[in-house]
Amino acid sequence: MSTRVESAAELWLTWKRAFEAVRAPIVADVTAGSDLSEPELSVLVTLFEAGGAARQNVLAAELGWDRTRLSHLLTRMEAREYVTRGKVTGGVEVALLTRGRDALDTSIPTLEDSARRHLLDALDPEDVRALRRIVRRLLTS
Amino acid sequence: MSTRVESAAELWLTWKRAFEAVRAPIVADVTAGSDLSEPELSVLVTLFEAGGAARQNVLAAELGWDRTRLSHLLTRMEAREYVTRGKVTGGVEVALLTRGRDALDTSIPTLEDSARRHLLDALDPEDVRALRRIVRRLLTS
């Protein structure tokens, strides 16, 4: 009759809650300043970290997204001249355009500031170390 | 010209990546078994934790969602007879229906199992303790 929410599920659910609680204000901050949505920023950042260009499937894997989602989003971003797509043996390569770099330059400081206020400052150094360790572990498992 | 991604932003971005990496398989597991979407499950769980019924605005706050989103979702869930809405002084109260409880009973064990495999088992006890502490801290800040 009445299911209980047990340990692993409970850990997941509270983690999710905390994550969303942090995400919401950060997204609000970031989207307030620029005309980038949060997913768009993720794409640009990932692209930037990859050196300015990346294969579309790599991008999708990096972001943990579905091909379809990325495809649709890139179509829109291409129309706004943030990125271009070029055919390459075995697929498609996406590259940052100037407008994309400019948008990044505008958004990153805002993101840095917001993330510091809503995440870093809420934790003490030990927590931060632990969080980094947890993240690393989860990403390599 | 070329922005760097600094410490707080970098922490946030990697955290997000790890979170998504954990979320994806859990969502896949949970939605595979039942006919509940992940947001729907969140609503049911929150409702259940609240004792089976809750004011709509409380629910929204608990979930960290927009009123609008919850309203739309509840409309769909009401149509599927998972929950009901009743007018109450000062707003609307949402209550679990039998179908909702049944769906929970089906989904929670799946969630528990999936969360254990994809989250708990990937961490050692120390990480888990740290994560719980971090979550608590973030939710009360």
Place this chain on the structure above:
DNA sequence: AAGCGAATGTTGACATGTCAACACGGGTCG
């Protein structure tokens, strides 16, 4: 070379989320 299969992307229909505008119902204060 020809055929096949797997990986990659795209497309269109549909589900879901977001935003701005509106509607309603209590408080509160003149």
Place this chain on the structure above:
DNA sequence: CGACCCGTGTTGACATGTCAACATTCGCTT
């Protein structure tokens, strides 16, 4: 009382994400 104000919830238009079906291309096998 009556005129506001504010918190709550709904609605409809639009943006975004998801899913299944389809193209294309590359590698592998024969």
